[in-house]
Amino acid sequence: MSITSTKPPFRADHVGSLLRTEPIKDARERFENGDIDKQALRDIEDQEITKIVEKQKEAGIHAVTDGEFRRGWWHYDFLAELDGVEEYEAESGIPFKGVETKARAIRIVGKIDFNEHSMVDDFRFLKSVAGDHEAKMTIPSPSMLHFRTEFAESAYEDLASFFHDLAQAYKKAIQAFYDEGCRYLQLDDTSWSHFCSENHDAEIFGEGVDPEDIKNWYAKTINDAIADRPDDMTITMHICRGNFRSAWIESGGYERVAETIFQKLNVDGLFLEYDTDRAGGFEPLRFVERSNLFIVLGLITSKFGELEDPEDVKKRIDEAADYVNRDQLCLSPQCGFASTEEGNILSEEEQWEKLRHVKRIADDVWGSK
Numbered sequence: 167m168s169i170t171s172t173k174p175p176f177r178a179d180h181v182g183s184l185l186r187t188e189p190i191k192d193a194r195e196r197f198e199n200g201d202i203d204k205q206a207l208r209d210i211e212d213q214e215i216t217k218i219v220e221k222q223k224e225a226g227i228h229a230v231t232d233g234e235f236r237r238g239w240w241h242y243d244f245l246a247e248l249d250g251v252e253e254y255e256a257e258s259g260i261p262f263k264g265v266e267t268k269a270r271a272i273r274i275v276g277k278i279d280f281n282e283h284s285m286v287d288d289f290r291f292l293k294s295v296a297g298d299h300e301a302k303m304t305i306p307s308p309s310m311l312h313f314r315t316e317f318a319e320s321a322y323e324d325l326a327s328f329f330h331d332l333a334q335a336y337k338k339a340i341q342a343f344y345d346e347g348c349r350y351l352q353l354d355d356t357s358w359s360h361f362c363s364e365n366h367d368a369e370i371f372g373e374g375v376d377p378e379d380i381k382n383w384y385a386k387t388i389n390d391a392i393a394d395r396p397d398d399m400t401i402t403m404h405i406c407r408g409n410f411r412s413a414w415i416e417s418g419g420y421e422r423v424a425e426t427i428f429q430k431l432n433v434d435g436l437f438l439e440y441d442t443d444r445a446g447g448f449e450p451l452r453f454v455e456r457s458n459l460f461i462v463l464g465l466i467t468s469k470f471g472e473l474e475d476p477e478d479v480k481k482r483i484d485e486a487a488d489y490v491n492r493d494q495l496c497l498s499p500q501c502g503f504a505s506t507e508e509g510n511i512l513s514e515e516e517q518w519e520k521l522r523h524v525k526r527i528a529d530d531v532w533g534s535k
């Protein structure tokens with residue numbers, strides 16, 4: 167089975183988030199100051215999203231996103247709108263290497279469910295401007311509602327009930343996006359990179375919790391959530407080691423999670439961070455057994471503007487092809503360019519050149535189809 171320009175993931179693909187443009191930054195500031203209302207903000211977002219969709223097309227990228235322009239964070243904005251979830255200001259942000267995020271957090275205060283959600287409307291607009299390109303929606307993986315999240319004592323008595331409700335909520339979400347025409351959905355998940363590392367288990371999950379149990383719960387919940395997806399819907403997962411202001415959190419190769427993510431997750435494709443040695447080598451790809459599981463190699467960094475040597479990238483694709491059929495491989499940046507509204511430390515033009523770079527290399531390796 168080969169990848170063509172009509173079915174995702176694509177030879178040249180990208181994770182989704184893009185640097186916020188100046189009009190977006192200005193509008194959000196004016197909205198927070200009470201100078202414009204929600205509709206005025208949305209009108210400006212519509213205009214800027216339309217522009218960046220066209221920029222993605224010009225870069226040769228077939229799967230277009232809204233750049234997550236309506237979000238402050240890649241995950242909290244979606245999760246906070248689920249029933250049973252409450253957003254609050256924490257005492258501190260999430261620590262990255264040399265920098266810390268805003269002190270924003272969520273907690274589970276009731277039974278989890280999916281009903282009305284603004285991101286369904288967000289996708290509807292993206293679909294309307296995507297034209298003949300694939301409109302790709304990105305949302306956090308179900309795992310992210312448990313990972314680093316507090317529980318109110320009265321919310322759930324056991325994990326089995328929680329993960330059951332979470333999977334059912336995501337089933338509803340997936341169907342809602344599908345009903346609006348979404349055929350390419352990406353689940354973003356940083357928890358797997360934590361399992362790649364040997365650090366912080368007690369800090370993340372609490373004393374006495376077996377990370378292997380949590381890993382199994384995450385895999386089961388993801389599979390339960392996507393089990394009934396329609397045949398013409400592609401669901402991929404993106405895994406990275408943290409991305410905030412060009413900083414990172416975790417290190418460690420995929421060996422510790424390889425059997426789970428490559429053999430037990432029933433997704434159609436995996437976007438894997440591979441832009442630095444923090445992600446280790448390609449040897450864990452030997453666990454890929456399904457011929458219909460596509461591996462999108464994140465060999466192009468989104469953290470800095472300097473372009474990788476195309477020949478070095480091609481050589482690394484060759485190395486990965488020692489473990490996975492070349493026909494199952496694709497190329498992308500290792501993460502988005504703005505996992506939060508602050509964005510990474512590179513210019514907008516450098517961002518677009520990165521996407522053009524991905525397209526040029528992919529065309530050289532697989533042809534322009």
